[in-house]
Amino acid sequence: MAHFLIVEARFYDHLNDMLIAGAQAAIEAAGHSAEVVTVPGALEVPGAIAMAADAGRYDGFVALGVVIRGETYHFEIVSNESARGIMALTMDGIAIGNGILTTENEEQAIRRADPAQLNKGGGAAEAAIAMLELRGRLG
Ligand SMILES: Nc1c(NC[C@H](O)[C@H](O)[C@H](O)CO)[nH]c(=O)[nH]c1=O
Numbered sequence: 001m002a003h004f005l006i007v008e009a010r011f012y013d014h015l016n017d018m019l020i021a022g023a024q025a026a027i028e029a030a031g032h033s034a035e036v037v038t039v040p041g042a043l044e045v046p047g048a049i050a051m052a053a054d055a056g057r058y059d060g061f062v063a064l065g066v067v068i069r070g071e072t073y074h075f076e077i078v079s080n081e082s083a084r085g086i087m088a089l090t091m092d093g094i095a096i097g098n099g100i101l102t103t104e105n106e107e108q109a110i111r112r113a114d115p116a117q118l119n120k121g122g123g124a125a126e127a128a129i130a131m132l133e134l135r136g137r138l139g
């Protein structure tokens with residue numbers, strides 16, 4: 001059994017709750033366990049994963065959050081830089097599933113967060129599990 005850390009950027013409560021539910025269900029269905037830590041926004045997610053990876057208590061990570069386009073270039077910064085930070089950690093061999101949604105509006109986000117619809121939280125958890133298993137196989 002592996003132990004995962006779900007790092008959630010809590011920007012939209014109702015959307016995050018759905019993402020977490022999907023991720024937790026996928027981890028439990030695979031026979032693993034998880035705990036959740038909350039950070040202010042998507043830009044803080046890579047840093048939190050880096051801190052937790054250093055601590056060495058977790059086998060893998062699930063990044064969750066929602067970025068919805070506003071009026072300014074901030075959307076691009078938050079979307080691209082959070083993904084870039086997560087990708088950099090992935091390239092260091094850390095098993096991470098990226099479930100940070102980047103959408104044009106709330107309607108798109110609901111469809112993707114809802115476990116009964118596109119279930120992107122569950123998909124991110126499954127990706128983290130797959131990468132952990134791959135690391136075990138590849139050494
Ligand atoms: N606009 C969104 C943000 N912005 C906040 C940043 O992620 C960050 O917390 C802030 O700049 C302080 O460093 N975060 C989201 O997760 N979603 C957004 O839509």
Ligand SMILES: CC(=O)[C@@H](O)COP(=O)(O)O
Pocket residue numbers: 067068069070071072073074075076078
């Ligand atoms: C991530 C965003 O685009 C949004 O939350 C920020 O909105 P704005 O660009 O209107 O300040």
